[in-house]
Amino acid sequence: MKEIKKLTNEVGAPVPDNENAITAGPRGPVVMQDVWLMEKMAHFNREVIPERRMHAKGWGAYGKLTVTQDISRYTKAKVLQKGKETELFLRFSTVAGERGAADCERDIRGVAVKFYTEEGNWDLVGNNTPTFFIRDVHNFSDLNRAVKRDPRTGRRSAQNNWDFWTLLPECFHQITVVMSDRGIPASFRNMHFFGEHTFSLYNAQNERVWCKFHFKTQQGIKNFSNEEAGKVNGMDREFHGKDLFDAIEQGDFPKWTMYIQVMTEEQAKNHYENPFDITKIWRQKEFPLIEVGVLELNRNPENYFAEVEQSAFTPAHVVPGIGFSPDKFLQGRLFSYGDAQRYRLGVNHNHIPVNRAKCEVNEYHRDGLMRTDGNYGGAPAYSPNSAGYWTAQPEVAEPPLDNEGAVWRYDPKDDPTDDCFRAGGDLWRVLTEDKKQILIDNTAGDIAPCTENIKYRHAAHCFLADPEYGERFAKAAGLDFEKVKALSKLSNKELIEATL
Numbered sequence: 001m002k003e004i005k006k007l008t009n010e011v012g013a014p015v016p017d018n019e020n021a022i023t024a025g026p027r028g029p030v031v032m033q034d035v036w037l038m039e040k041m042a043h044f045n046r047e048v049i050p051e052r053r054m055h056a057k058g059w060g061a062y063g064k065l066t067v068t069q070d071i072s073r074y075t076k077a078k079v080l081q082k083g084k085e086t087e088l089f090l091r092f093s094t095v096a097g098e099r100g101a102a103d104c105e106r107d108i109r110g111v112a113v114k115f116y117t118e119e120g121n122w123d124l125v126g127n128n129t130p131t132f133f134i135r136d137v138h139n140f141s142d143l144n145r146a147v148k149r150d151p152r153t154g155r156r157s158a159q160n161n162w163d164f165w166t167l168l169p170e171c172f173h174q175i176t177v178v179m180s181d182r183g184i185p186a187s188f189r190n191m192h193f194f195g196e197h198t199f200s201l202y203n204a205q206n207e208r209v210w211c212k213f214h215f216k217t218q219q220g221i222k223n224f225s226n227e228e229a230g231k232v233n234g235m236d237r238e239f240h241g242k243d244l245f246d247a248i249e250q251g252d253f254p255k256w257t258m259y260i261q262v263m264t265e266e267q268a269k270n271h272y273e274n275p276f277d278i279t280k281i282w283r284q285k286e287f288p289l290i291e292v293g294v295l296e297l298n299r300n301p302e303n304y305f306a307e308v309e310q311s312a313f314t315p316a317h318v319v320p321g322i323g324f325s326p327d328k329f330l331q332g333r334l335f336s337y338g339d340a341q342r343y344r345l346g347v348n349h350n351h352i353p354v355n356r357a358k359c360e361v362n363e364y365h366r367d368g369l370m371r372t373d374g375n376y377g378g379a380p381a382y383s384p385n386s387a388g389y390w391t392a393q394p395e396v397a398e399p400p401l402d403n404e405g406a407v408w409r410y411d412p413k414d415d416p417t418d419d420c421f422r423a424g425g426d427l428w429r430v431l432t433e434d435k436k437q438i439l440i441d442n443t444a445g446d447i448a449p450c451t452e453n454i455k456y457r458h459a460a461h462c463f464l465a466d467p468e469y470g471e472r473f474a475k476a477a478g479l480d481f482e483k484v485k486a487l488s489k490l491s492n493k494e495l496i497e498a499t500l
């Protein structure tokens, strides 16, 4: 016979009845003395925690990174040494939708990976696109307000979305990617993902190179058209979550090949555009992909809330051999994630099992809400101390970084090497004819609810990227192409004034 497990209250005492409230008489009111009922209702009222401000809807799985190639000339990180296998947790997400949003929306997909390395956790918090919309931290909260709900109507607004995107020409390459066939992946398994930013690697001799991380799907790229996605969302709003879960349950473990691109400090100084600008591509012809290993997902979480919802990633978590770069967008992220998680999950969120490092953690942080371990017992609470406790390790310090120039608010648009349309134009030129048509149709459909001034602003950007791109979009959006050409001759400032 099946063993029946016993119900207890929150401190382990047996519960006599879980169906009938204690009442004063058979038809009388409930009494305060039904403490189990009070506990049950009070706990239920507190079960919802704040959702992530963006990337709220997501799915996760465990897996491993296996390094198959020797890249020790670039990095001393133990996680990246040939032959190393490291356990990881990965969370996929959409960006704009809330926790209850449908999976198959046109959006970029977040891909956050936590590598539990022997030198501490390394989090790579990336997306399924090689670049990002914007490049200054100031614009980030505004980007999210533009793509999320309108304050008046409470609805998503194409007008807000496209107004913001087109006022910042650096968004152009990312808009082109999102409006292309890749804007709605058929599954998480069928897309590449990227670290996007320029990071750094340094080797055992403390020699630094700049680097970008790429993960290419071994399942092949597959996407949904708007029509297919509409049907799928109508049938199953959790389609991508189910696809990932089912594949892993069936032992069909998805895999990605990991690559890096490397640029020396000298090359960076002489590069024809800012290599630390997240809206710019490092061309693979100039900086070829270097294979590193294989990332595999092979185990589903046991509990969605405990492991997926409570997971917390931050680009600030790096390990010796991997570092940051002067990318000012990355610098902003280094603050933002931990701050969000202290609010969303509490100051001790790194004690939650999915976030906890697998190696020893000795950081002198004490106390705080929900401290559930031994709080370091009687070990000294201050440093330096004479008890021999936890001293810093200077040998893991990053090599120093030369810097020059005055402290100032620099606008990248004032940099003569800045070209916001080169990458978008290059992408247009490599698309096959059918992909070009999909991009034009998706763009014209998405921007259709917007006012004409915004359509003209975008058309001028398309023209600047490639005249054919501009002409075809203008036609699809029903715009006067001669006017588009005239607008494209204006400076960015004049174009904005002409299209307000």
Ligand code: HEM
Pocket (backbone or CB within 6 Å): 051, 052, 053, 054, 055, 058, 091, 092, 093, 109, 110, 111, 112, 125, 126, 127, 132, 136, 137, 140, 194, 195, 196, 197, 311, 312, 313, 329, 330, 332, 333, 336, 337, 340, 341, 344
């Ligand atoms: C200055 C720019 C950015 C800021 C301030 C920012 C901030 C945030 C914040 C506060 C969260 C929620 C964190 C949480 O509650 O746990 C988040 C989530 C996320 N962000 Fe960003 N973000 C920025 C840019 C980016 C970029 C460029 C990428 C990709 C390269 C990215 C990828 C992600 C991902 C994947 C998540 C979800 C992580 C998860 O699955 O828990 N973000 N971001």
